[in-house]
Amino acid sequence: MLLELRQVTKRFVDRGGDFTAVRDVTLSLGEDEIFALIGESGSGKSTLAEMVVGLQQPTEGSIHWQGEAPGQAASRPHVQIVFQNPDRSMNPYWKVRDIVAEPLILRKTGRAEAWKRAGDLLEQVRLPRELLDRRPDECSGGQKQRIAIARALSMTPKLLIADEITSALDPGTEREMLALLQTLKRKHRMAVLYITHRLETIAGFADRIAVMKDGAVVETGHTASVLSQPQSSYTRALLAACSYA
Numbered sequence: 001m002l003l004e005l006r007q008v009t010k011r012f013v014d015r016g017g018d019f020t021a022v023r024d025v026t027l028s029l030g031e032d033e034i035f036a037l038i039g040e041s042g043s044g045k046s047t048l049a050e051m052v053v054g055l056q057q058p059t060e061g062s063i064h065w066q067g068e069a070p071g072q073a074a075s076r077p078h079v080q081i082v083f084q085n086p087d088r089s090m091n092p093y094w095k096v097r098d099i100v101a102e103p104l105i106l107r108k109t110g111r112a113e114a115w116k117r118a119g120d121l122l123e124q125v126r127l128p129r130e131l132l133d134r135r136p137d138e139c140s141g142g143q144k145q146r147i148a149i150a151r152a153l154s155m156t157p158k159l160l161i162a163d164e165i166t167s168a169l170d171p172g173t174e175r176e177m178l179a180l181l182q183t184l185k186r187k188h189r190m191a192v193l194y195i196t197h198r199l200e201t202i203a204g205f206a207d208r209i210a211v212m213k214d215g216a217v218v219e220t221g222h223t224a225s226v227l228s229q230p231q232s233s234y235t236r237a238l239l240a241a242c243s244y245a
């Protein structure tokens, strides 16, 4: 297994009191699988993802990476996250070539080589090299998501986390994005943790899914069996609310 979460809980404490965002979650992710995390807004998906990346620490439980001692405070270039709003991770004044090349330059790749790799990476996410000279506001939302993926790929991740990356895209662009993620997963032999509130998007895409409600995983299994024979009443309700009804 690439990654294991064992009884992970995250509690936030503020003036309003205690709030448990993630509750006793145990999950594992294989080396080249697409794992979808499904749940309504506020169910704890992003908090879980942030713990996997290391942006948040679990209050209880532990996260184990293959080949890494538990709790080892390593920087993790091998896990990259792409967010719903690509503008969050892009400097609006920079050209696309600098946005995609930045992680490489920070890791001491020479500028000329990093720019060349930026062009290759754009091709991998099926964008024309002409985009290298544009700024983010001259690109569409779907193009910006692909640019964010290209930048993440520059770190050759073992795990790519996609947090609601298709939520703002039209259905056709969303389908293209999912097909692209499948191709990239195979080419780069990486795992994908795909986070969404839309159960209807993951049939034929994700290998396994976990359904979250109020911070807890209420059901997990192979996508086809969860969709055809949901065990939890909550999953059944989600299915009934979308086109599987």
Ligand SMILES: Nc1ncnc2c1ncn2[C@@H]1O[C@H](COP(=O)(O)OP(=O)(O)OP(=O)(O)O)[C@@H](O)[C@H]1O
Pocket (backbone or CB within 6 Å): 012, 013, 014, 019, 020, 021, 039, 040, 041, 042, 043, 044, 045, 046, 047, 048, 197
């Ligand atoms: N830093 C924080 N302090 C206090 N509460 C937080 C913090 N971060 C998240 N929460 C709360 O934890 C809960 C889970 O949030 P989270 O963003 O993980 O949900 P989500 O399923 O990703 O939702 P969405 O799809 O809307 O992004 C929410 O109720 C949120 O308000």
